[in-house]
Amino acid sequence: MSQRSLPHSPDAEKSVLGCIMLDSQNLSKVQDRLDTHDFYSERNRRVYEAMACLAERGQVIDAVTVKVQL
Numbered sequence: 001m002s003q004r005s006l007p008h009s010p011d012a013e014k015s016v017l018g019c020i021m022l023d024s025q026n027l028s029k030v031q032d033r034l035d036t037h038d039f040y041s042e043r044n045r046r047v048y049e050a051m052a053c054l055a056e057r058g059q060v061i062d063a064v065t066v067k068v069q070l
Contacts, residue, residue, distance in 0.1 A: 008040030009042060010040075010044075011033075013039055013040065013041055013044040014044065016030065016034070017022070017044060017047050019046060020048075020051055020061060021051075021061065021062065021063065021066070022051075023041035024051075024055060024060065024061040027052065027055050028055070029049055029059065031052065034061075036048055036049050036052075046070060047066060047070070050066050050070050051066060051069075053069055054066065054069055
């Protein structure tokens with residue numbers, strides 16, 4: 001029997017991360033409904049975790065700070 005993968009959408013994951021990158025206030029809008037385990041892609045999961053860590057510390061979420069956090 002072949003192993004089935006969970007349904008996922010890389011484009012949807014990237015869209016969520018992009019929305020947060022454009023406006024960090026979007027993170028607070030999704031955090032209570034979206035968990036790191038909701039990301040199928042390990043790469044996207046790590047980016048989301050980095051964004052959440054930055055927000056927790058009150059730092060700006062942008063391409064530079066996310067890259068440094070990663």
